Amino acid sequence: RKWNMDGSFNTSDADSSDLDLSKQSTPGPESSVSLNVNIDKNWGDIKGEDFIVRDLVNDIMNDDSDQNLQTSNTARSSGILSSVTSLFGSSVTDSDIDAALSTLKDRLIKKNVTSEVADALCESVKSSISGTSKKAFTRSDTIVTNAMEQSLKKVLTPSTSIDLLHDIKSKIKGGSTKTPYVLSIVGVNGVGKSTSLSKVAYWLLQNKMKILIAACDTFRSGAVEQLRVHVSSLKELCSRDPTHTGDIDIFEQGYGKDAAITARDAVSYGAKNGYDVVLIDTAGRRHNDQRLMSSLEKFANLAKPDKIIMVAEALVGTDAVQQAKNFNNAFGPSRNVDYFLISKCDTVGDMLGTMVNMTYTTQIPIIFVGTGQMYTDLRTLSVQWAVSKLLA
Template sequence: MKKKEIKPKKVETQEKTKKTETEDKKEEEVPEPKEEVIEEPEVKEEEVVAPEPVKSFFAKTKEIFTTKKITAEKFDDLFWQLELVLLEHNVAVGVIERIKDDLKEELVDKPLPLSVSKKVESTLKKTVLDVLTVDSLNIIDEIKKKDEPYVIACFGINGSGKTTTVAKLAHLLKRNGLTSVMAASDTFRAAAIQQLEEHGKNLDIRVIKHDYGADAAAVAYDAISHAKKHDIDVVLIDTAGRLHSNVNLMDELQKLCRVTSPDLNLFLGEAITGNDCIEQAQKFDEHVGIHGIIMTKADIDEKGGTPLSISYITKKPIFFLGVGQGYEDLEVFDKNKIIEKLAI
């Protein structure tokens, strides 16, 4: 009798299959790891707060002088505040002393009007106008009076704008019906000679030049000779920038003046340099004898004290203000505009 073959049960296989299916399902169910998103803290833009407007020169004085009666002691206590305001506006100490004396005379131990601030204002205006009142001359009229070429020499430190200002003067003369020639006596900078030549082409005005490093006085002399020969009204001499503290270089300018005998020596200084500009003008006056002043970069001078101070300290008139880079940007000096800038 044959034994029946007992087939092995497929339970284990089925169980394994079930386990595999379960594991597969679990694998399917396992969520993919999410990228961790790090949220950066929100950066708030800082609000740009506009700076408070600077109070005008006189607005500050109104805050200082509010009392109806001022004794000498009270005046001294109050004036130091006004002095700070004046110094902030590049007003020289000598001018401040003058203002102090005038205010003291008008205000101390005297019956004052109802509005002390108006009294202060009128006194300040009068003092500033007096300070700016220096004997001057009309350059155009002076040129027309002279039969021979009128010689104008321009002096100043490096970067004060001499070459550009010489071109502006040439343009001004041309507008007034006067002829001119420009002397490239800044022989220490090749670029200065090229710059003046470029201005000459633009303005259709002759430029007399020598080679780089040549004798500056010789260039100026040749320009004067050219002017005499061709009946030209004015010779404009552009000189090299000099540090006012360098005695040897300043002596070279004296030689130029001896050779050419200028009718008008002009000091050119930057209005934005404050008391440095005054010191420069004094040194140039000692060496070459300046007759007048041109303030350059006056268009970016927000304080207004330098023209006021330089004229008072040097006792020289300011003829023009440079107010830009264009040939037209040379204004005849107007002291009322200085008062406006000081907001008096």
């Protein structure tokens, strides 16, 4: 990516050939991998036969606001929306609602929810409670806040299953001919695709799966070597605890090849050699670069991924929404991005607003969040927790 002097991201639709660094000299693999081979043993729990990643919690998130859930709950019960004072009305009036909503809207915007999305949420809250009768002793602001809580929950709660482990297990257990579960990771340059892919691999290794990493970033110099280092680090981690982990290998065909073909070959190699999951790394591409984006449709047709995960940085603000839309469209009419993985949540404060914008606009659920540079820096998002933070 190119950054302007003012720190903004250059989204001009220039020729992407300047980003093709594969002809330049290849950097040493060590320089492209900064993941720490240390692990955090508290990153997940064993439930039955499954290893489940823990939810994101306050101490991982680099939160600038000094409010926490405690204050949010106290604030709500003591009614910090003091502009609304009516206590005993028989029904909630429009002016009560407007006053409470305007405070909530400001709060959401402070958390990086865009004003369009905040407006839409307020509208839905308004229509859901307008004219409803109010129980005695219930404050209007409480009614409005509760309704907003429900709306946010609805936005953040996936409408489809995000039980990836269950999905993988049902595919690899079912059927007489074993075909691997195929996951591919896409996203713009440098968002953390290869790192996140390695974290997902480490999680699947805890679930004793046999993983094939397909090096399908055949474009950026050093990308294949970077994955090799990840795979050997992950192998090393597994060798420390061989009875409780799976196995991992890399499939690579070097640079310059059509990534869709390498991906297809990796999947058939995975099928022939008894792999449970093929994890496909792809080249970073600018979401407004037509040439690079259009190759994704062929990629999806040849690799036939069971799920496509788009990695987006928590940092990018409103650009993340456009990235999500463009990636979602790039796979053609019959295929979409299935999940978001929001990376670098440890580096920013209020990233939850970005998550609301993305899920509201695309209806694509968040499967994981990345919280650092270790393989164990992967978490799931608790909707209840996220909503409390957003309204704090």
